[in-house]
Amino acid sequence: MNCVKTINSEICIDLDDINQAKVVYDSVSLEINTAPDYRSSMDIELNGKKIIINIHANDSTSFRASINSAIKWINLSLEINKLIK
Template sequence: MMKQTKTLKQVEAQIEIEFDSKKEAEIVLTAIKPEISDSPSSRTITEVKSIDKILNIDIKAQDSPSFRAALNSYFRWIMLSQEVFKLSK
């Protein structure tokens, strides 16, 4: 009997989020940097950078569940950072 192996496809996305100002984009990047360096999974590679008022997020994952988990985490952290930024104004 032959054993079938399931080939998983790598999933990638490049996301750009535009903020009201360059300062806000940099604050959000600074706020989520600890999360970037302490990635919850070895199955994903994420690069986040700020260019002017745009936050660029590049996610590469070994599979869809890992990709979805990373994407949800980054969106949650960004939304939380924005709320804190708005409160501090």
């Protein structure tokens, strides 16, 4: 039986401009850096107008949960940014 030992992924999100990327990064980095990391961990980088999220998980369930959380936080940040413009 093949069992997943670990799952590692790098997700690169290319935003419209550097300012938007910085706002999203500042909003999301606190969430990522304080998220519980019992079975998975995430880190975030800002590279120009790109946000790079690295996910390291011990199983597929925690991997999926990490991706869902990151997407939720990014979408929320973008939606709030639209409202205040």
